[in-house]
Amino acid sequence: MTSPYGFKGRAAVVTGATRGIGLAVARALTEAGARVCVTARDAEEVRRTAAELGGAGLPGDVADPAHLKSLAEFCVRELGRLDIVVNNAATNQPYGPLMDADPLVWRTAFTVNVEAPLRLTQHAWHAWMRDHGGTVVNICTEGAEHVGPHIGAYGTSKAALLHLTRQLAGELAPKVRVNSVSPGLIRTELARFVWEPAEEQIAAGLPLSRIGEPDDVARAVSWLASDAAQWVTGADLVVDGGTRVRSAYHLPGA
Numbered sequence: 001m002t003s004p005y006g007f008k009g010r011a012a013v014v015t016g017a018t019r020g021i022g023l024a025v026a027r028a029l030t031e032a033g034a035r036v037c038v039t040a041r042d043a044e045e046v047r048r049t050a051a052e053l054g055g056a057g058l059p060g061d062v063a064d065p066a067h068l069k070s071l072a073e074f075c076v077r078e079l080g081r082l083d084i085v086v087n088n089a090a091t092n093q094p095y096g097p098l099m100d101a102d103p104l105v106w107r108t109a110f111t112v113n114v115e116a117p118l119r120l121t122q123h124a125w126h127a128w129m130r131d132h133g134g135t136v137v138n139i140c141t142e143g144a145e146h147v148g149p150h151i152g153a154y155g156t157s158k159a160a161l162l163h164l165t166r167q168l169a170g171e172l173a174p175k176v177r178v179n180s181v182s183p184g185l186i187r188t189e190l191a192r193f194v195w196e197p198a199e200e201q202i203a204a205g206l207p208l209s210r211i212g213e214p215d216d217v218a219r220a221v222s223w224l225a226s227d228a229a230q231w232v233t234g235a236d237l238v239v240d241g242g243t244r245v246r247s248a249y250h251l252p253g254a
């Protein structure tokens with residue numbers, strides 16, 4: 001029996017795939033048999049990552065609508081198909097109280113975190129998925145459920161991405177499944193300012209006793225993108241080491 005987790009013969013695009021969670025996802029899909037196209041802004045990093053994975057790469061900014069159209073077309077041309085879209089690239093700017101937020105920078109958060117995933121899904125739909133089916137996984141955040149200091153633009157845009165995921169899941173069924181993964185604190189550059197100064201303390205307060213690694217998220221994305229999740233759409237898979245249930249967690253010895 002073929003493994004339901006296998007992606008042999010399938011093609012994927014992963015945005016923001018040169019480091020952190022996106023790179024782990026691109027590696028996991030490749031190891032499971034997919035051919036993967038990566039994108040990010042730094043062209044040299046895109047070239048290096050595509051070479052490492054034996055896949056394809058097209059540098060560009062997901063905030064640029066023309067790049068997203070080219071990306072979907074490039075995947076179909078280079079890889080022959082486009083079965084899986086992972087919308088991972090994001091910005092956490094503008095950081096700070098919303099009363100100080102520059103509306104133009106605020107708009108960029110929505111362009112990168114919400115509009116780009118919609119545009120790439122639209123292009124993948126027209127270029128391949130409408131006729132052949134496929135699956136989309138959006139990377140949201142565990143934090144989209146709460147409000148918090150300084151991350152109002154990020155949280156609001158990610159909450160919109162969560163809603164977009166459900167809306168598209170309904171609109172694109174049954175051809176295309178659309179789900180999201182919401183990570184807690186993961187050891188990446190984006191979140192370094194959070195975990196680096198206080199990792200031990202943060203880990204001690206988490207039910208699963210450590211911060212997350214990019215591979216923790218990659219495994220969840222792989223499952224949602226695979227046939228093992230063939231009856232799952234519109235779902236959000238929280239991968240947070242128990243962050244959301246920590247108020248019921250008793251510290252050992254406390």
Ligand SMILES: NC(=O)c1ccc[n+]([C@@H]2O[C@H](COP(=O)([O-])OP(=O)(O)OC[C@H]3O[C@@H](n4cnc5c(N)ncnc54)[C@H](OP(=O)(O)O)[C@@H]3O)[C@@H](O)[C@H]2O)c1
Nearest residue numbers: 016018020021040041042061062090141186188189190191
């Ligand atoms: N780390 C966490 O704790 C955490 C928690 C919850 C959710 N997340 C989510 O996980 C996803 C990945 O975050 P990460 O922590 O892995 O970030 P990261 O380590 O900073 O990596 C971000 C990747 O995205 C690319 N990128 C950034 N802006 C881009 C743009 N405008 N266009 C194209 N590529 C872009 C970067 O390359 P270039 O700079 O070369 O473009 C890089 O490859 C994001 O959606 C984030 O919101 C992360």
